Structure formats: C-alpha cells, structure tokens
Amino acid sequence: MQKSPFIKLKYNLMQKGKFITIDGVEGAGKSTQIDFICQYLTDKGINVVLTREPGGTEVGEKIRTLLLSNSTGKMHADTELMLMFAARNEHIQNKIIPTLNQGDWILSDRFTDASYAYQGGGRGLDIARIAQLEQWVLRSFAPDMTLLLDIPVDIGMRRVESRGEKDRIEQESLDFFNRVRNSYIARSEQYPERIKLIDASQNVENISNEIQKILKTL
Numbered sequence: 001m002q003k004s005p006f007i008k009l010k011y012n013l014m015q016k017g018k019f020i021t022i023d024g025v026e027g028a029g030k031s032t033q034i035d036f037i038c039q040y041l042t043d044k045g046i047n048v049v050l051t052r053e054p055g056g057t058e059v060g061e062k063i064r065t066l067l068l069s070n071s072t073g074k075m076h077a078d079t080e081l082m083l084m085f086a087a088r089n090e091h092i093q094n095k096i097i098p099t100l101n102q103g104d105w106i107l108s109d110r111f112t113d114a115s116y117a118y119q120g121g122g123r124g125l126d127i128a129r130i131a132q133l134e135q136w137v138l139r140s141f142a143p144d145m146t147l148l149l150d151i152p153v154d155i156g157m158r159r160v161e162s163r164g165e166k167d168r169i170e171q172e173s174l175d176f177f178n179r180v181r182n183s184y185i186a187r188s189e190q191y192p193e194r195i196k197l198i199d200a201s202q203n204v205e206n207i208s209n210e211i212q213k214i215l216k217t218l
C-alpha cells in the first residue's frame with residue numbers, strides 16, 4: 001500500500017501536559033466520571049482543561065449544533081464524518097495543542113475513537129477512509145490515554161431515558177448502538193496500551209477507583 005504523504009507531517013508539539021480522552025456509548029457515565037477526574041487531577045496540583053467533541057471551540061460548537069440538531073434533517077454519512085473531523089481539526093489546532101504546549105493537561109469528552117465507533121461501526125463507513133482522514137487531521141498525534149467506559153447498550157439507554165427529546169444521533173436504533181459498542185471494544189483490543197476498557201455497569205465509586213488506578217500510571 002502506498003504511504004500517505006500526511007503521515008510525515010507533525011504538529012509542533014512540545015507536549016508538556018497530558019492528553020486524556022473518555023469515550024463510550026450513551027449513558028456509560030462519562031459526564032459523571034469527568035467530574036471525578038477533574039477533581040482528582042486538581043487535587044494533585046495539575047491544571048486540567050475540560051473539553052468535548054464534537055465541539056470545544058467556537059467553530060466546533062457551531063458544527064456540533066449542526067451535527068446533533070434534529071432541525072438539520074437527513075445528512076449523508078460521509079458529510080457527518082467530515083464534519084466530525086472538521087470540528088476536530090479546529091479543536092486540535094486551536095485548543096488541544098496550545099493547552100498541552102503551555103503545560104496543562106486536557107481531558108476531552110470523546111475524540112477520534114468515536115468517529116471509528118459511530119461513523120465506522122454505526123453508519124458502516126469504510127474504516128480505511130476514516131483512517132485517511134485521521135492521518136490528514138491528526139498527523140501522528142494521539143491521546144496519551146483513553147478511558148473507554150463500556151456498558152451494554154440497553155443499560156446505558158435506561159440510565160438516560162428520563163432525558164427530554166433525543167438528538168439526531170441518539171434517535172438511531174438499538175442495532176446501531178450495538179455496532180458502536182462492538183467497534184469501541186474492537187479498538188480497545190487493537191490499542192490495548194492506549195485504550196483502557198472499564199466495566200461501566202459497576203457502581204460510580206468502583207468505576208472511579210478503577211480510573212484512579214489507571215491515571216496513576218500517567
């Protein structure tokens with residue numbers, strides 16, 4: 001296979017801080033554990049910036065609205081993927097790299113693994129094409145660690161069912177979310193050093209304890 005010309009490009013990354021991402025299907029408890037992680041790192045004297053995808057920047061948040069709003073209507077899966085990466089480019093260039101270079105840590109609620117899981121697994125897009133976009137936008141950049149909260153889809157959905165109207169992606173079928181979950185699991189098996197799979201069907205405290213042990217390795 002011909003090598004991508006983009007892989008040679010690198011960000012000017014002095015990387016004084018650490019980049020952590022948290023991912024998983026809906027209702028896995030990301031927001032709940034994010035509060036714990038921020039508190040834990042702050043108590044250790046670490047300055048941590050919390051961000052999210054899609055979003056995290058002014059432009060990224062506008063793209064998020066377009067991606068998730070029901071008023072957007074039908075969107076081609078390739079368009080959805082490219083918008084995720086457009087928001088991600090903005091996020092990396094204008095928030096993630098500058099934050100890491102100034103020595104702060106950054107915690108992102110979702111990142112590129114979500115594109116593989118939702119647009120690859122869920123929508124059925126070709127993984128090789130997602131990888132091309134990843135190379136284009138991320139170059140050789142990657143999180144230092146990814147916490148993958150894994151939970152059976154029906155349990156996650158039950159946890160969030162009291163919320164109001166579902167957004168454009170949340171309205172997908174159970175089959176869609178099962179494919180998303182399976183893709184996440186497959187990625188954690190592919191990248192065991194970076195992606196730490198955590199059983200998110202446990203109680204909040206047990207999950208936090210597990211996360212704490214993992215964070216200590218950083």
Ligand code: Z5A
Pocket residue numbers: 024025026027028029030031032033053054084109110111112113114115116118119159160169170200201202203204207
């Ligand atoms: N998306 C994509 O398609 N491609 C991409 O590349 C990216 C994203 C980056 C963004 O949504 C959407 O974009 C998402 C993927 C897609 N679409 N979907 N579906 P988001 O990340 O902003 O929101 P979300 O996925 O819908 O997250 P969430 O529903 O808020 O889940 P959560 O943060 O993991 O859950 P939580 O709010 O912490 O907990 C949910 C409830 O469960 C709450 O009442 C808690 O009190 C409770 N909870 C939490 N932990 C526990 C435990 N351990 N036991 C019992 N109850 C618990």
